[in-house]
Amino acid sequence: MLVIKEHLQKLSLLSEEDWNHYASKFEKHTFKKNSLIIQTGEVENYLSFIETGIVRFWIDIKDNEVTFDFAFEKQFFSAYPSFLTRESTNWNIQALTPIVLWRISHADLQLIYQQTQSGDKLGRLATESLFITAAKRKTDLLTQTAEELYLRLLQEHKQLIQYIPLKYLASYIGITPQALSRIRKRIC
Template identity: 35%
Template sequence: MSDTLHIKQQLQALLREPLQDWNAFEAILQPVSYKTGELLSEAGKTSQAIYFIATGIVRVYTLHNGKEISLDFSFPGSFCASYASFITRQPAAVNIQAIMPVTGYAFHYADLHQLYHASHQSERIGRLIAEQQYLRKYNRELSFLQYSAQERYAQLLQEHPEVIQHIPIKQIASYLGIEPESLSRIRKNMNATE
């Protein structure tokens, strides 16, 4: 399956109705690729695109007192953006970085907004992507209140087993809100109970 077909299926799933404006969306897709460690979007600069990740993994992180805090990971088949910066046109507070080589597509701000003005369905897709991003953030915040770090880690592994292979332990620990040593203990306990 081509990557653009995968995007079409994702948009179709969001809409839950026939996707009439696919040709217009496909026309503004810009292929992108990033090497491990490269930034898709940089803190302090205004975000110019929403990305669809076809292959690879990216992380969203910020710096606090000189320490990197991982806020989110995006896996193949998902959209990611420094969304607050993208919609407000203000400098981003976060970095988006390739953890491993990444390929995908970018929807650039000007192209997307031109499409929104031309098509009600396209505008609706933009709103649905924003709602999806909100729900991801809401569920993540809720998980910190409802689940232990071990439960959050187990859920991450269940949803994305490739995490262990490709994401450094300190980034996973930061994402879980714990120190790497605590994650090592959690992993040891989980392995002992298997």
């Protein structure tokens, strides 16, 4: 739980009283490697924080899994559009490694927003952060080469990228595994 507190304190000043209220709402969950955390057709009921592990976001397109994002340690994640709208998702979120999560339900998060002084501000800052990340990803896909995308991922998550299968990395940057192998050979 301490990792969540540290993360939230980076976003905003957090009183001890508010933290105690938050902490009482989070529940610890573990998932085995390759487990689905949420799948297409379900409604996302949780906002999750990764204590340890890596998750992959993917959608099915014509019986082909297309990876569109990853989340790493000390990051929040969810099938956020479903979490907000309460409608079913077309996303799949999978544990790529054994994973330890701290989760808060949609209902409990709404209570935090109502019952704490910092809740609304933290919610807004978290939403803004998710929006910025998504906008940056879209821009990067339009303006950077596959090699540049791979190098950035390598730079930002070097210690963790070794746990992601090549086919998922290739899908994430929009190329074939063979093309990614050529990029990796060229830069190493």
